[in-house]
Amino acid sequence: MQIQLATKADKSVIKRFYKNNRYSASFMGEDQCFYISNNDAEIIACVIVSYTTTTPFLHALVVKQDQQKIGLARQLVIKCQQQYNDITCFADSDLTEFYQKLGFALINVAELPVNLQPRFQAYNQNNLNLQCFQYRSGIRN
Numbered sequence: 001m002q003i004q005l006a007t008k009a010d011k012s013v014i015k016r017f018y019k020n021n022r023y024s025a026s027f028m029g030e031d032q033c034f035y036i037s038n039n040d041a042e043i044i045a046c047v048i049v050s051y052t053t054t055t056p057f058l059h060a061l062v063v064k065q066d067q068q069k070i071g072l073a074r075q076l077v078i079k080c081q082q083q084y085n086d087i088t089c090f091a092d093s094d095l096t097e098f099y100q101k102l103g104f105a106l107i108n109v110a111e112l113p114v115n116l117q118p119r120f121q122a123y124n125q126n127n128l129n130l131q132c133f134q135y136r137s138g139i140r141n
Contacts, residue, residue, distance in 0.1 A: 001044075001072075003079045006033035017043040018062060025060035034079050036072055045072040049080055049087070055113040056080075058089040077102050085137040088116055093129040104133040 006014055006027075014033055018025045027033045027048045035046040044067045048060040058080055063072045080087055081102070091099060096106060109120055112132055124130045 001036050001038060003034050003036055003075060006035055010035070013043060014046060017046055017064075018060065021062050021064060023060065023062050025062070027060075032083070034076055036076065038067075045076055047073075047076040047080060049084065051115065055115055056084040056087045057116060057119075058087050061089075061091075073098070074102065081135060081137070087135040088113060089133050089135075090120055090123055090130050091133060092127060093131050096131060096133075099133045102135070104135045107132045107134045 010033070011027070014035060015026065017035075025048060027050070031048055031050045033046060033048045035043050038044050043064075045063040046060065047058060047062075050057045050059065058077070061073055061076060077099075087104075089099070089104070100106070109117065109132055111134070112120055120130070120132060
């Protein structure tokens, strides 16, 4: 299994992956999507990074349920860290340890880049346990 960078040709199968995993996600414009397929060419894990020219924002990190707990999410996050010096993401507070082990720092909403604050407020309406995390290359927590 190898991490691949999605192309336009992959877009419909990636959208289907998210839909099948009950997750609403889309990517457009400057967004980059990385995914992992199994030996049958079925996508089993995916992540999207948006705002690549301003504030890289990692979101839509989804692993197929029967493929969880084997390190696929970790591999995708590390791939994103190799591509971007600074990354911001939102995640449920249950995932704090996961992100901190990968070098992300828990930050206050006020520390978010201005362009991501409205997005956090919108997401936070559906998940009151949402936390903000930031990764900066070369800084380990």
